[in-house]
Amino acid sequence: MKKINLAVVGASGMVGRTFLKVLEDRDFPFDNLYCFASKRSAGQKVTCKGKEYTIEELTPESFDRDIDIALFSAGGDTSKTFAPIAASKGVIVVDNSSAWRMDTTVPLVVPEVNPEALADHNNIIANPNCSTIQAVVALKPLYDAYGIKRIVYSTYQAVSGSGVKGYKDLEEGLKGNDLMACYPHPIAGNCLPHIDVFLENGYTKEEMKMVNETRKILNDQSLKITATTVRVPVFYSHSESVNVEFEKDFKDIAEIKTLLANANGVILQDDPENNVYPLAKEATGTDPVYVGRIRRDESLDSGINLWVVADNIRKGAATNAVQIAETLIQNM
Known part of the structure; x- marks a missing residue:
């Protein structure tokens, strides 16, 4: 696989630091790595593949260097x-x-x-929502084999999906302190x-x-989909009834x-x-993506x-973005 110059934007955050861990775990081939974040985080040190990097402040000039791909996880406004x-400077952004x-x-x-959707981009590629990613990995082989009329999602989502504040709310709640810095109600012992x-x-x-992302990824606007999403007192990993x-x-x-069992990315x-x-x-x-409790719906x-x-x-954010980058460089 070709080696490239890579940037991580939002390198000090929960997903940004996981980008670095996933790049190391998957031995992603890069020559140079640049780490960016807000002015507040500039100067912090992070490591990847045994090497230490200093986080730089993100500015419009940050991309005035030879960067092939930038992995962004710094919030919608920053993106x-x-x-x-x-993108205007030739960098492919995975956001x-x-x-x-x-x-x-x-x-x-x-x-x-x-x-195949990667064949047509204008140097910006979107990483889907965490809860959507795992669902469509499981649904794709079934969609191809049988077609799908309707999907009902019920999710049980971990607090890390809310970032550091959500994690802290649960951590403190388990100690008996209802912090509520992130959620409108206590999350410990609650849904x-x-x-x-x-x-x-x-x-x-x-x-x-x-609803909307599933339709776009599967390229089928006719799909009937409804969803109820619930935050639960779990630190990591989303669970879904589909x-x-x-x-x-x-x-x-x-x-x-x-x-x-034979689907790419699935463990039965x-x-x-x-x-x-x-x-x-x-x-x-x-x-x-792990799948089980498979049973016929006897009401249909x-x-x-x-x-x-x-x-x-990981799969819901950092790993999926790194996989996109891996797919891109295979075709560079």
Whole structure:
């Protein structure tokens, strides 16, 4: 694989530091690595592949050097400002914020699902929402085999999806201190059916992200999708109950399990008699999407239920972005 010059924007944050860990774990081939963040974080030290790097303040001039790909995870406002600057200077931006996901000129990519979308970009590529990424990895082989009419998402999302503040709310709550710096209610010992802001239709922004992003990634605007997203007192890894209604029927559940067992990026964990099914605790720190509790939906002519779990900071953010970069450099 060709070696490139790489930048990480937002290198001091939770996802930014995980970018560096994933680059090391996957032995990503770079010659030079530049780390950027806000003025407040400038001067901090980070390490990758045994080498120490000093975080620089992100400015419009940051990209006036030989950078091939920049991994962004510094928030939507920063991406809106700096991604076009980087792109104008020939840098390919892989952006982890929500800023570009629904832009019709920007591909929204999960490499196991729609790598072909990378053929057409204007130097900005969007990384999907964490909860959407793991869902579509599991759904893609089923969509290809049977077609999908309708999806019902119910998610159980870890506090790390809210960043450092969400993590701290749970950490303090478990000590008996209801910090509520991030959430409107205590998260310890609680479930909050409220992720992101509420919209006029009664859904939250997170729920509509899952609806719209799934349609875009699968390139099917006809899909009927509904979602309820819930924040739960777990530090890492999102869990999802996914109900799927197919266009055409399948023979038996064994057929579904075989498809998923052979799917790229999926690990099948489905032996309920021996208490084997995906668990957030076991998914944490890993890159695959785990699928289990597969069973026919007996209320439909052709439907199934799935339980889907993945590390939201790795596969749901950093790893997916690095995989996009790996796919790009294969074609450079």
